[in-house]
Structure formats: structure tokens, C-alpha cells
Amino acid sequence: MKLSFHGAAHEVTGSCHLVTCCGRRILVDCGMFQGARELTEDNAAAFGFEAKDIDAVLLTHAHLDHCGRLPLLTKRGFRGEIIATPATRDLAKLVMLDSAHLHEEEARRQHRHGQRGGTHEALYDTMDALDAVARFGREATYLKPIELYPGITATFFNAGHILGSASIRLELTENGRTRKLLFSGDIGPDDRPLLSGPQVPDDIDVVVMETTYGDRDHRDLDASIAEFLDAVTAAHARGGNVVIPTFALERAQELIWFLREGIEAGTLDARLQVFLDSPMAISATRIFARHAEAMRPEITKMIRDGRDPFRLPELHFTREAHESMALNRIRSGAVLMAGSGMCTGGRVRHHLRHNLPHGDCSVIFVGYAAEGTLARIIIDGARWVKLFGDEVPVNARIHTINGFS
Template identity: 75%
Template sequence: MRISFHGAAHEVTGSCHLVECCGKRILIDCGMFQGRAELTDANAAKFGFEPAQIDAVLLTHAHLDHCGRLPLLVKRGFKGEIIATSATRDLARLVMLDAAHLQMEEERHHHRHGRRGGSHEALYDEMDALDAVDRFGRNAQYRKPIELFPGITATYHEAGHILGSASIELTLSEDGKTRRVLFSGDLGPLGRPLLNDFDPPAGVDVVVMETTYGDRTHRSLEASVDEFTQAIIATERRGGNVIIPTFALERAQEILWFLREGMEAGEIRKSLKVFLDSPMAISATRIFARHEEALRPELAKMIAHGRDPFQLPELHMTRETQESMALNEIRAGAVIMAGSGMCTGGRVRHHLRHNLARRDASVIFVGYAAEGTLARIIIDGAKHVKLFGAEIPVQAQIHTINGFSAHADRDDLIEWLGRTGHPSKVFLVHGETRAMESFAKAIGSERVEMPKPGESFEL
């Protein structure tokens, strides 16, 4: 029994872990690297294993940094089964097709300008993404074991991160030895309005866990919602727009939920125009209504009774490019939610170009921003940023509200780990080095490993 790490090792993207047991090779996630230019180049590099020799992929959830290289895996020879929850399957299809579309658009753009090769070449196209969708097989249900192969069983557990997200428990039996290995996937904070709390199994032997916020705690959700509401009210008084770089899965839906709640409580003007300027977020919001089994019971009950928990009086869904471009003519009184959350691409960069230099505008960051991303550069206090070849002064009000994060903070991570029992080994992944080192001290570093890319361990 062995495990090796091929992504999210001393970084927060590119999750990809390989387990070898009973002559089988099983991949946990196959995500895309995001952020710095060298990470973009890493997406096109060899995987560190032969895709054709992988027997199965177990997918924890549908974020791009966990599923984004599945089409490339298939393109390079993978012919096994991909297993995920039903909600993850629907969302992953959306995410992979969107990624393929964006890559092809970028490639065409650079070809038009006479630039070929390098990081601008698409990793895969939409047909490759559909080929990956075809590899999805059985749908996992929480706490119902699936026999993958003789001696290897997988059980999915609620992770509370995004719709359909799971921690995956592998029970491995080989040469008279049995080991229970638990992969956290990405974990959500406790007490969120849309999803159930994480629910890990107890008594596991080895844990592989994320540490995105392993070195800090979030503000309370109540305080974060209040700050968010006040930022919108203050921006309206100044006569500007609010730009919210938004992750399409979970964050967009949660922000819509809190906007609706604020309007119903009389704190936010009901006539406020809100634009969801993200085709993927629009589609993801529709997928939510199809998966009542993955939602909190009270939210599922709302949907079952015909109430749309994400509908606002002046909510406008802008799918078409021309509709999105027209938003840049709005000078005041609009809340514009657009992807991507880290501002690495997508429509939000156009809205930042038109609003960052305006003192009456606000930019509200409501999620994690990896090192090297435009979002992190702005959050860290840059006075100017480069957008579409132009230097744009940062004069808008910048708000960073980490209480909205879909990731568990240090205290929640400790709580999750405590519920797993007393594992003899804890591998820390999906975190920047300082976050992992801080978390290792918090839990007792003598049982901790912080694997490097490509590093392998006996289980």
C-alpha cells in the first residue's frame, strides 16, 4: 500500500493523490493548478504517473482545482471509472466544459495576435471534456460503501464545502493488513445556511487533509454578513457600484441568499439591481434546485414548496457577452457578481477595469485568493494593477470578508480531525507552507507529514 502526491503539495491548487493497493492504482481528484504563471505551465506537464495505468478516479467535489485536469487525464489515456456524488457529477460537467471553452477562447485570441505555443495552448477542448463526462460511472451516496475492487472499498462522507462535496474513506486490505485512509477533500465551515455540516467517520488510521486556512480563524458569519451589508449601503450612498468577484459554485448562491435575507429584513433596498454575470454561476444555481438531497433540510423544504431561495426582486442573469459588456455603462447603484473569484480570468476583470479607479465604487472579496492571483495582489494593497495592457489605479474601497469562505478555518479543521479519532499519520495538503506549519504545531507535529510534489509514502 502506497500513497503519492502529485498536486496541492505545499500549495492550494492542483489536488491529485495516488493510492496503490492490490495491484490497482486509484486517483483521488485530478485538479488544475491555478495562480502563478509557473503553475499554469505545470498543468501541461506530465502527471507523474501514466494515465492509462490508473484504474479509477474518486472525485471529492467539482471545483476546478480538484476536477479540472480530468479531461486531460482522459485525453492522455485514462479509461477507468470516475466516481462522485450525483451533485458533483452535474457540477463537474459544467466546470469542465466551461474550462474547455475558456481555454479554446484564449488560444484563439493569442493565435489572432500571432502568438502560438506555451501556456496559451488549450490543454483540452470541449470534446475532451465530454469524453471525461462519459467516464463517470457509479454515483456515490454518503455513508454507503462502494466496492471498487477486491480488497478496496470507498465510502463518501459529507464535507460541507460545496454542493455534493465529500471526504472519501478508503478501506484497503492487502497481505493480511487493513488500513482505513481518509481524504478530507475541501472542508466547509460549520453552521452555513445552505449545506449540512461535515460528518467524518471515526477510527481511521491515516488522514490526508486540507489546510487552506490552517493558520487562522474566520470572523463570525453574523459579523461578516453585517460588514457585507454595510459595504453595500455605503457604496450606494457614495453613488458607486459594488463588484463582487464570485466563485460560481456555492459562493454565488450563498451571496444571493444573504442579499435576499437582507432585503426581507429591510436592511437592503429591495429595488437594488443585482447582476449575476456568470453563465456558470447561473447554471450552477439551477443545479442546486435539482439536488435537495445535498441541502440543509430547511432549504430543501423551501424548494419543495416552490420558493426560490436565490430569487431577488431585481436580479438579472446575464449570460450573453453583449449583456455583460453593457454593464460597464452602469455608473451607479448596481451590484455586479462575476467570475472568477480570484480574478484570474473571466468577466470580473472587465468590471474591475471599469470600476477599480473610481473612488465611489467598492470591490468586495468574499473568498480565498491564492498567492500570485490578481485578487491577492489587490487584497495585499497594490496601488496599481495591470488589466488588458493598461495600468489601473486602485482607488475603489476594498473589502475582504473571509467569514464567507467555503473553507473551514483552523478551529473547524481541528474539530473535523478530532472526530476522526486518533490517526497515526496526518498528511497535510492543499495549503501554503506557513498555513501547514502553523496547523502542524496546533495538532502535534510528531504525527504530521507535509509531502512535497511527487513524494511517496508507505501506508
């Protein structure tokens, strides 16, 4: 038996762990390195193993830093099976295709601007992502063991992080000796609004644990929700907009739920104009509605009774580019939710350009921001930021709410 790490060691992104046992090579996750742009080289580097030698990939969840290099794995020769929960499978398809599109766009941009130092080839393209999607095989069900190969059994446990997320226990038997390894994946709290809390297996010999927030205590979720609703209400009262850099998976859906609760409680005006300006988040919200079985029992019942937990009186899905551009003409009273969550790309950068200069507006950060990202630069107190070649003053009120992660 051998365990080696090829990402998410001495850092919090790029999860990729290799287990060798019984003549088989099992990968747990194959994620992107995320943060500043220089990480492009890390993502393009050799894996540290031959992709063609991997027999199977076990996927904990669909965030990019856990599934984002699967298309590169297939591009480099992986022909094995990817095993995940049904919700993770559907979300990972969305994430990988979106990532491929962004890599293709970046390659075209570099080619147009004649940047030196390479052929401007995308890290992977849409066909590579579709090849990865085609590698999904058996579906995992929480608590139900799967015999991968003789001597190797995997069991998925609900991790409570995002829809379909899992901690994975590998039971390995070799040379008459059995060892149980647990890969935690990213673990959610017990009080997620949409998901049940994490399941904690016992009888484990080795734990590979994520520790993104291992050095801090999170504040109470109810206090974080109250702070979020207060920030939205205050900006609305001032006549400004609210810009929320939003992660498309789980966080966007949770924020819609919090806004729904605020409206139902009378804390927020039911006429509040809310725009989900992220094609990926819109598609993810549709996937959530299809996987009622993966949510809290009360949310499952709501969906099966025909009630939509993601419906607000004035919630607008702006999927098309021209719809997004039209939002920049709104000067007050709008809640603009857009990606990317760390502001490294996406439509949110346009909304920041148009709203950061105005003191009556607010920007609310609701998730992790890696060093070097625009989100972290703003959170750390920058008075000016560069967007689309312009120096933009940061006059808007900046809120950082840490209790949602």
C-alpha cells in the same frame, strides 16, 4: 499498499493523490494548479504516473483545483470510472466544459498574437472534457459504502464545502491487513447557510487533510455577513456600484442568499439591482435548485414547497456577452457579481476596469486569492493595476471578507 502525492503538496491547488492496493490504482481527485499564469507549465507536465494505468478516480468535489485535469487525464489515456456524488457530477461537467472553453480561447489568442515557444495547442478541448464526463459511472451516496474492487471499499461523507462535496474513506485490505485512509477534500464549517455541516468519520488509520486555512481562525459568519451587507449598503448610499469577484460554485449562491436575507430583514433596499454576470454561476444556480437533497433540511423543504431560495426582487441573470457589456454603462446603484473569483480572467476584469477608478464604488473580495493573482494584488494595496493594457487607478473602496471561505 502505497500512497503518493501528485499535487496539493507544498501548495494548495492541483489535488491529485494516488493509492495503489490489491493490484489496482485509484486516484483521488485530479485538479488544476491555479494561481499566476506560470502554472500553465505545471498543468501541462507529466502526471507522475501513466493515465492509462488508473482504474478509477474518486472525486471529492467539483472545484477546478480538484477536477480540472480530468479532461487531460482522459486525453492521455484514462479509460476507467469516475465516481462522485450526483451533485458533484453535474457541477463537474459544468466546470470542465467551461475550463475547456477557456483553454481553447487562450490557444486561439496565442495563435493570433503569434506568440513563440510552442504550437499553441490547448491543454485540452471540449471533446476531451466531454470524454471525461462520459467516464462518470457509479454515483456515490453519503454514508453508503461502495465496493470498488475486492479488498477496496470507498465511503463518501458530506464535507460541507460546496454542493455535493465529500470526504472519502478508503478501506483497504491486502495480505490479511486492513487500513482505513481518509481523504478530507476541502472541508466546510458547521454554519454554512445552504449546506449541512461536515460529517466526521471515526476509526481512521491515516488522514490526508486539506490545510488551505490551517494556520488561521475564521471570524464568526454572522459578523462576516453583517460586514458584507454594510459594505453593500454604504456603496449604495454613496451612489456607487459594488463589484464582487465571485466564485461560481457555492459562493455566488451564498451571496444571493445573504442578499435575500438582507432584503427580508430590511437592511437592504428591495429595489437594489443585482446582476449575476456569470454564465457558469447562472448554470450552477440552476443545478443547486435540482439538488435539493444535498442542502440543509430547511433549504430542501423550501425548494420542495416551490419556493426559490435564489430569487430576489431585482436579480438579473446576464448570460449573454452583450448583456454583460451593457452593465458597464451603469454608473450607480448596481451590485455586479462576476467571475473569476481571483480576477485572473472573466467578465469581472471589465467591471473592475470601469469601477476601480471611482471612489464612490466598492470592490468586495469574498474568497481566497492566490499569490500573483489580480485579486491578491488589489487586496495587498496596489494603487494602480494593469487591465487590458491600461494602467487603472484603484480609487474604489476595497473590502476583504474572510469569513465565507
